[in-house]
Amino acid sequence: MEAPILPSLQDQLQPRLKLVRDELVLYAEAWSLQKSIVKERKALVQRNEDFSDSLIVLQHHPVYTLGTGSSEEYLHFDQKNAPFAVYRTERGGEVTYHGPGQIVMYPIMNLRYQKMDLHWYLRALEEVVIRALASSFSIKASRIDGLTGVWLGT
DSSP, X not given: OOOOOOTTHHHHTOOSEEEEEEEEEOHHHHHHHHHHHHHHHHHHHHTTOOOOOEEEEEEESSEEEXXXXXXXXXXXXXXXXXXXXXXXXXXXXXXXXXXXXXXXXEEEOOGGGSOOOHHHHHHHHHHHHHHHHHXXXXXOEEOOTTOOSOEEOO
């Protein structure tokens, strides 16, 4: 059974800095931005200074990313002749496609104030997105058992 999502979770995960891009963003550009924000935040942590959470919201040009545990065999094409850019990243997981029409959110958070369980954290992020879509856009979204993410039209 999943741990309950706290009623105030949306407030807890509400970032003070939100970067929203309405045009398509190259994956390399978004990745570089994330790394620079993380580097800045790590420096603050080393000085025992607190920082506000950040949320980057955007859409990518078509791209495949491979997590640390993924294998190139899951690409189903020769990487040398890839139809889109392919990046191996530091995140966990397998192969993920990102492209136009898919909203991607990259949270950068100080996790020392959050429950340190990856699955709880992912479900909590999904809940924030589901609530935000419902309250801001009247869009009904949901989860699919066994998959990570927020889905429409299921």
